[in-house]
Amino acid sequence: MSGSVPQPAEPGVPSPVDPAVPVAPLDLTGGYLGATGAVAVAVASRATPARWQLLLRRPTFYAGAGILLFWVVCAVFGYMFAPYNPLAQQLLFNNAAPSAAHWFGTDPLGRDVLSRVITGSRDILIITPLATILGTILGTALGLAMGYFGGAFDLVVGRLVEAILALPFVIIAFLFVVAVGRSIVGITIIIGLVFTPLIARTVRAAVLVERSMDYVPGARLLGENPGRVMFAEILPNVLPAILVEFTVRLGYAVFALATLSFLGFGIPPPTPDWGADISANYIGLPAGYWWQTLFPALAIATLVTAVILIADAIEQVLAS
Amino acid sequence: MATFLLRRLGLMVLTLWLLTLIVFFAGQILPGDPARATLGNLAAPSAVRALDHQLGVDRPLLTRYGSWLGGLLHGNLGTSYAYQTAVEPFIRAALINSVKLAALAFVVVVPLAIIGGVIAALYAGRTVDRVISVTGLSLSTVPEFVSGIVLLVVFGVELKWLPVTASAGPGASVLQQFRHLILPAIPLVFVLFGYIARMARAGTIDVLNSDYTRTAVLKGLRRTTVIRRHVLRNSLLPTITVIATQTGYLIGGLVVVETLFNYQGLGNLIYKAAVAHDFPMLEAGVLIIGVVYVVATLIADLLLTWLNPRLRLGGSQ
Numbered sequence: 001m002s003g004s005v006p007q008p009a010e011p012g013v014p015s016p017v018d019p020a021v022p023v024a025p026l027d028l029t030g031g032y033l034g035a036t037g038a039v040a041v042a043v044a045s046r047a048t049p050a051r052w053q054l055l056l057r058r059p060t061f062y063a064g065a066g067i068l069l070f071w072v073v074c075a076v077f078g079y080m081f082a083p084y085n086p087l088a089q090q091l092l093f094n095n096a097a098p099s100a101a102h103w104f105g106t107d108p109l110g111r112d113v114l115s116r117v118i119t120g121s122r123d124i125l126i127i128t129p130l131a132t133i134l135g136t137i138l139g140t141a142l143g144l145a146m147g148y149f150g151g152a153f154d155l156v157v158g159r160l161v162e163a164i165l166a167l168p169f170v171i172i173a174f175l176f177v178v179a180v181g182r183s184i185v186g187i188t189i190i191i192g193l194v195f196t197p198l199i200a201r202t203v204r205a206a207v208l209v210e211r212s213m214d215y216v217p218g219a220r221l222l223g224e225n226p227g228r229v230m231f232a233e234i235l236p237n238v239l240p241a242i243l244v245e246f247t248v249r250l251g252y253a254v255f256a257l258a259t260l261s262f263l264g265f266g267i268p269p270p271t272p273d274w275g276a277d278i279s280a281n282y283i284g285l286p287a288g289y290w291w292q293t294l295f296p297a298l299a300i301a302t303l304v305t306a307v308i309l310i311a312d313a314i315e316q317v318l319a320s
Numbered sequence: 321m322a323t324f325l326l327r328r329l330g331l332m333v334l335t336l337w338l339l340t341l342i343v344f345f346a347g348q349i350l351p352g353d354p355a356r357a358t359l360g361n362l363a364a365p366s367a368v369r370a371l372d373h374q375l376g377v378d379r380p381l382l383t384r385y386g387s388w389l390g391g392l393l394h395g396n397l398g399t400s401y402a403y404q405t406a407v408e409p410f411i412r413a414a415l416i417n418s419v420k421l422a423a424l425a426f427v428v429v430v431p432l433a434i435i436g437g438v439i440a441a442l443y444a445g446r447t448v449d450r451v452i453s454v455t456g457l458s459l460s461t462v463p464e465f466v467s468g469i470v471l472l473v474v475f476g477v478e479l480k481w482l483p484v485t486a487s488a489g490p491g492a493s494v495l496q497q498f499r500h501l502i503l504p505a506i507p508l509v510f511v512l513f514g515y516i517a518r519m520a521r522a523g524t525i526d527v528l529n530s531d532y533t534r535t536a537v538l539k540g541l542r543r544t545t546v547i548r549r550h551v552l553r554n555s556l557l558p559t560i561t562v563i564a565t566q567t568g569y570l571i572g573g574l575v576v577v578e579t580l581f582n583y584q585g586l587g588n589l590i591y592k593a594a595v596a597h598d599f600p601m602l603e604a605g606v607l608i609i610g611v612v613y614v615v616a617t618l619i620a621d622l623l624l625t626w627l628n629p630r631l632r633l634g635g636s637q
Contacts, residue, residue, distance in 0.1 A: 060454060159331065163338035165565075166613040170575050171590060171606060175346050178594055251461040258463045259576055263591065278469060282580065290473045297466040305458040312454050 064309025143203025437520025460514025
């Protein structure tokens with residue numbers, strides 16, 4: 001994630017910048033994640049000087065960006081530098097323990113675990129950002145409308161959101177995957193749709209704060225239509241809150257995709273995939289073949305942690 | 321207070337009704353014919369049609385929804401396609417198992433997360449806070465099966481301290497059951513810790529910045545007294561809500577943990593029902609989860625109103 005995006009031209013009106021580079025506000029309220037935190041961040045966005053450089057002073061940002069960069073390199077160039085073909089089966093060398101030839105050992109089909117871990121990053125790093133972007137766009141639109149129109153619309157949609165949130169998202173997601181089938185496009189859309197109500201709730205909370213500001217009735221009195229008030233006036237002011245929500249959701253998208261894969265509803269085999277590999281090999285644990293599951297598990301954990309470290313750094317900067 | 325209660329109950333009924341709609345129609349979009357799934361690929365088309373008729377799935381969608389909803393109102397959760405008997409005993413047994421696991425996780429995580437969150441708030445912005453917050457957030461985004469695998473490898477396979485399956489088998493003592501549930505509960509604790517600690521931290525920071533805390537400090541009360549009498553009592557209110565909302569999430573986590581540890585709980589039941597296209601079982605299981613969530617949220621709301629008189633007054637105006 002680079003930090004080289006220019007600052008917003010106008011003070012107080014953050015431009016839709018690179019998601020990793022927040023428009024830094026001044027805020028003394030001690031922001032935190034969650035609906036209330038989003039509001040704090042949204043309020044903070046009004047403060048003037050853009051201080052995104054602060055991000056570069058956060059050790060957690062460097063740690064997170066470093067790990068993420070490692071996995072991005074693996075996703076892009078992994079097939080070139082992986083020691084073996086991740087799909088090549090060597091049935092005579094199956095279930096081999098880690099050794100000099102196979103650093104992470106081999107799986108029950110004799111495939112090299114290290115190569116599968118390296119190349120397994122590709123699909124996850126394509127699907128999760130796209131799914132999160134989709135969920136953020138839809139959730140933002142819905143949250144803006146709910147917060148802005150209020151009244152019966154808010155009540156009905158709010159109940160619907162509540163009813164959907166009552167169901168664990170893993171369950172909704174796998175119902176959809178069973179219905180739509182396992183394809184990369186389908187899984188991306190499903191994760192995006194499942195995130196929509198969650199993001200809508202956060203955006204709605206931030207919009208409710210904005211709606212009480214003078215500029216909103218001002219814009220309406222100027223004759224601006226609701227769409228313009230929502231997207232041109234309110235949206236820029238809730239962008240920081242959306243940005244924080246986006247990064248956190250990205251972490252949960254990895255969580256969701258890995259979980260779907262583990263349950264057998266993720267990326268179709270034999271494509272290397274961490275969750276699916278764990279699911280396929282964990283029955284080997286009692287037999288002592290720990291390397292087949294432990295290394296993909298650690299891969300998921302490091303990727304998720306990297307995203308969360310970046311999210312935390314962004315949030316800290318926005319709230320500082 | 322009465323108006324508030326009525327309004328709250330009305331909204332709950334509305335949410336529950338929407339829930340039945342979502343659950344029913346989500347079940348209908350699943351492809352595949354229930355009779356075909358039950359009888360297998362080799363069954364004669366006439367047998368499939370006969371079973372479809374017997375199961376009632378050849379009736380129009382709205383008729384089926386109506387009779388399903390009517391059954392629910394009479395406490396009838398439906399008849400399983402796969403087992404050809406009422407789903408209720410299956411759901412009940414699975415729910416009891418899941419509640420055991422979830423209760424263990426909750427009993428461990430709630431005090432732990434509150435203490436963690438309060439400590440983080442008292443040291444807000446310092447190293448202790450960053451360590452607790454970032455660790456908590458990371459733990460809560462690491463999927464349960466990932467931490468579960470690591471725990472299984474270390475404590476189950478290598479050290480052999482704890483059993484690797486969650487079911488203790490029939491006739492096991494409470495202590496044995498407890499031993500089997502420790503490993504499955506830890507991943508759930510990890511995931512919940514981050515959420516609850518974050519809310520506890522946020523709530524505590526809000527209260528620490530409040531006027532009455534400043535007054536208490538300025539009038540010379542000892543720090544421990546201020547925290548115990550003024551801060552904690554108020555700061556934990558939002559935490560109650562988040563604990564309630566996490567119950568729904570918890571059961572989602574149970575799907576994974578129960579599959580990994582081969583435990584006959586609600587999550588496992590729903591997963592198997594979805595794979596087998598056993599709609600009545602699936603719908604009943606998902607609906608029960610939704611009801612648990614909605615009721616938990618209601619209880620949290622009532623608890624909050626009882627603990628915080630300001631909400632009570634606001635509600636009756």
